Amino acid sequence: MAYWLFKTEPGNWSWEDHKKTGKAGHPVKRSRNHLANKHMKQMAKGDRGFFYHSVKEKRVVGLVEVVREFYPDETDPTGRFGVVDVIPVGDMPRPVALKDIRAEPECDAMVLVNNSRLSVQPVSEKEWKAVCALGGL
Numbered sequence: 446m447a448y449w450l451f452k453t454e455p456g457n458w459s460w461e462d463h464k465k466t467g468k469a470g471h472p473v474k475r476s477r478n479h480l481a482n483k484h485m486k487q488m489a490k491g492d493r494g495f496f497y498h499s500v501k502e503k504r505v506v507g508l509v510e511v512v513r514e515f516y517p518d519e520t521d522p523t524g525r526f527g528v529v530d531v532i533p534v535g536d537m538p539r540p541v542a543l544k545d546i547r548a549e550p551e552c553d554a555m556v557l558v559n560n561s562r563l564s565v566q567p568v569s570e571k572e573w574k575a576v577c578a579l580g581g582l
Contacts (some may be wrong), residue, residue: 448568449484449494450557451509451531460496460506462532470512470530477526481565486515488529495568495576496533497557503543505576508534538581551575 451473453459464469473496476482488511496507505551513530543561546552552575556566568576 447487447489447492448570448573449488449492449511450497450505450566450568451494452497452499452564453564454500455498455502456500460498460533460536463496463507463509463531466533468512468532470532472518472528473509473531475518475520475526476564477521477566482526484565484567485527485529487567488514490514493534494531495537495575497549502540503561505537505541505546505580507536510534531562539579541576541580545579546576549575549579 449527453473458473459547463473490511490513492508492511492565494511497505509531511529512513512532514529515529517524518526518528546555547558552558552572553576556563560566
């Protein structure tokens with residue numbers, strides 16, 4: 446199993462919006478970034494991810510699971526970009542702010558700490574466990 450982080454602006458697609466999709470699965474992020482697209486191509490069913498509210502909140506608010514692997518994004522007229530579907534797994538008991546992740550030594554190399562603009566990012570197992578612990582899991 447691999448771990449990921451999906452960033453979304455809560456004004457466009459919030460954790461509450463995503464939880465309403467239930468077990469049907471829904472794309473979290475429609476990205477036009479080639480590196481984010483590459484990461485989504487590497488995802489497999491069962492992979493887990495953090496649902497991260499960007500912009501003003503800057504915090505992990507929930508957990509998701511990949512239920513449909515990479516497929517073409519119907520909103521991309523070029524056909525170059527795709528999406529994965531994820532389902533909500535659960536709320537983060539204590540949302541984890543970016544400042545707290547930056548202060549955690551286990552997360553020094555985390556992509557979020559070093560490239561906070563990338564919308565879909567890999568997370569190492571060590572980082573996953575550290576952020577989960579910060580969030581009360």
